[in-house]
Amino acid sequence: MLTIRFDELGLRPGDRVLDVGAGFGRHVYECARQGAHAVALDYAADEVATTRNTLGAMVAAGEISPESSPGVLRGDATRLPFPDATFDVVITSEVLEHITDDTAAIREMARVLRPGGRFAASVPARWPETINWRLSDEYHAPAAVGGHVRIYSQVELTAKLRAAGLNVTGGHRTHALHSPYWWLRCAVGPTNDDHPLVRRYRSLLEYEIIKQPRSLALVETVLAPVLGKSSVVYATRRGS
Secondary structure: OOOOOHHHHOOOOOOEEEEEOOOOOHHHHHHHHOOOEEEEEEOOHHHHHHHHHHHHHHHHOOOOOHHHOOEEEEOEOOEOOOOOOOEEEEEEEOOHHHOOOHHHHHHHHHHOEEEEEEEEEEEEOHHHHHHHHHHOHHHEOOOOOOOEOOOOOHHHHHHHHHHOOEEEEEEEEEOOOHHHHHHHHHHHOOOOOOOHHHHHHHHHHHHHHHHOOHHHHHHHHHHHHHHOOEEEEEEEEOOO
């Protein structure tokens, strides 16, 4: 399940891509399939190991070539271990809301992006996220260790990107069906994975992701601008 639209980002074969906070690698897998040269960076050691193993299996299965298999490393988003202007594309999905010093992280991402390079970030959309916070203190920091530390407005995120030298070029909302799921999770308790309603709704989301039925795709398209859980912003690095 992708949050960032690579056609809107303008991803091209041969692009050097950095995915900051790659998690279990969902975006770098697609980068590799499209022929980009990606690097997945995450702070969590278990996610780094899982992503590395999955990529090895994809190479062995012939899904991606060894040449396009992303590099995977553990690192801190506020201190990226790369020289200036290393990458053509930098992406970060559902990460900035976890980072206390988000301005430092955005600055670092802009630093390693070449002038004219493309950038994409997604964060939880404001009003669906606000409902989650009001339904449960266990959903966010400080009660949730490593949880969300802020709720972004579009104005705040845009201002922080511009301050780092990025020009915002567009954006969209996505994952409309995920907002009610998380409202339900927060209502019954974010860690109550075995609640019958949670299990049923999770089955619906798994069906959407795996089978991709047209009916649910239509629902997503219609509801995403209003109900989308994730807000995605695209930008380019200033300079020449």
